[in-house]
Amino acid sequence: MIRKLRLKFVAISMALVTAVLAAVFFSVYFSVERNIAELSSQVLHRVIQDPSYTQGRNGMTQPDFSITIGGDRVLLPYFTVDVWGGTAYITGGTYSNLEDTETLQAILEDCLSRAGDEGIISQYRLRYLRQDNGLYEKLAFVDMSMEMAVLHRIMRSYLAIALAALLVLLGISVLLSRWATRPVEKAWRQQRQFLSDASHELKTPLTVILSNAELLETADLADKPARWADNIHSEARQMKRLVEEMLTLARADNMVRTAVLAEVSLSDIAADCALAFEPVAFEAGKPLRYQLAEDAVVLGDEDKLRQLVSVLLDNAIKYGADSQPIAMSLEKTDRQVRLTVSNAGAPIPPEQLKRLFERFYRADDSRGEKSGLGLGLPIARTIAQEHKGTLKAESDGAGTRFIYTMALKK
Numbered sequence: 001m002i003r004k005l006r007l008k009f010v011a012i013s014m015a016l017v018t019a020v021l022a023a024v025f026f027s028v029y030f031s032v033e034r035n036i037a038e039l040s041s042q043v044l045h046r047v048i049q050d051p052s053y054t055q056g057r058n059g060m061t062q063p064d065f066s067i068t069i070g071g072d073r074v075l076l077p078y079f080t081v082d083v084w085g086g087t088a089y090i091t092g093g094t095y096s097n098l099e100d101t102e103t104l105q106a107i108l109e110d111c112l113s114r115a116g117d118e119g120i121i122s123q124y125r126l127r128y129l130r131q132d133n134g135l136y137e138k139l140a141f142v143d144m145s146m147e148m149a150v151l152h153r154i155m156r157s158y159l160a161i162a163l164a165a166l167l168v169l170l171g172i173s174v175l176l177s178r179w180a181t182r183p184v185e186k187a188w189r190q191q192r193q194f195l196s197d198a199s200h201e202l203k204t205p206l207t208v209i210l211s212n213a214e215l216l217e218t219a220d221l222a223d224k225p226a227r228w229a230d231n232i233h234s235e236a237r238q239m240k241r242l243v244e245e246m247l248t249l250a251r252a253d254n255m256v257r258t259a260v261l262a263e264v265s266l267s268d269i270a271a272d273c274a275l276a277f278e279p280v281a282f283e284a285g286k287p288l289r290y291q292l293a294e295d296a297v298v299l300g301d302e303d304k305l306r307q308l309v310s311v312l313l314d315n316a317i318k319y320g321a322d323s324q325p326i327a328m329s330l331e332k333t334d335r336q337v338r339l340t341v342s343n344a345g346a347p348i349p350p351e352q353l354k355r356l357f358e359r360f361y362r363a364d365d366s367r368g369e370k371s372g373l374g375l376g377l378p379i380a381r382t383i384a385q386e387h388k389g390t391l392k393a394e395s396d397g398a399g400t401r402f403i404y405t406m407a408l409k410k
Helices: 002-049 102-112 145-218 226-253 266-283 302-319 376-386
Strands: 054-056 059-061 066-069 072-075 078-084 087-093 118-121 126-132 137-143 262-265 288-292 297-300 326-332 336-343 390-396 399-407
Touching: 002 078, 002 126, 002 137, 002 145, 078 102, 087 102, 102 118, 102 126, 102 137, 137 145, 145 226, 262 266, 262 302, 266 288, 266 297, 266 302, 266 326, 266 336, 297 302, 297 399, 302 326, 302 336, 302 376, 302 399, 376 390, 376 399
Parallel strands: 288 326
Antiparallel strands: 054 059, 066 072, 078 087, 078 137, 118 126, 126 137, 262 297, 326 336, 336 399, 390 399
């Protein structure tokens, strides 16, 4: 799917670029053609007014019947003809050996048969202008060969530049398609992984529920043990919790804001969570030590912030080293508050550390207990993002630390 999306992106980009270049190409072509035609027409009007040599300071000179193309002066071949009755006389020009030739006769017949005073004789590549002087008719002709050659040369250059630009833009489009589809590819990969992991997580409780239900159905009424019903209830609660957490993440993916922001004390929230987890940490043989700054007032959702702190404490207790304390601190600066939850233990490899916030991800067995669903840390990061804060993980020889930072209430 991603490959098709990239191909579609490149195809659309190149189609738009080609359309723009084609529009520019044809605009330039017709603009240059019109400009050269206007210059040739100006030469025709000058020729028909005075095709003869004139007396200058340094002797006999010829009027300037050239045009400027690309900064260069170009002299266009021309000739003029006076028609008296049925007789034609060449009165000037740069052509030779045209007098009384079949070519001249064919040119004049073609020209005189036309209705317009100005036009083109394509067969001979001539542009003409007619002027009726009463007793006779004067005709001026300018050769178009040089005009067409210059036009074609310019257009070939523009076409080569356009083709080179297309190739360069094709390469850029391919690179941009990879860059543009990278988030889609990541989301698609995460979605597939999410569905696979969710199916796996749901499979186990469903299997337990079905097995216990079958046992209840086949057992005698007097012999139905309560523990089978307890197993069903326990696994059903596990499924309910899993579905609720998946729903929380799905809402976050759809950018549905569920947090109700109000002025709350993060100090009180952290203290309440610490008191609630002290017995849990004690039973696990990992005493909880905490040092909390007072009056850390923030703008947030109390329930969600409590969930975030609980996730970090629960994670530290589960994966902390045996008989080693769990530490939690809350520090204030001028503008921010920082909550740090740390536990001793073996350092987490960098390739695993960057995946801790992925859904359903749980590190290897060296980290100890893995009874969770692998959704706690992703939910904690989602809550942090909802509060415009940051949640990051650090790990070294001293242990693992989760650091949550958010702005203080102004």
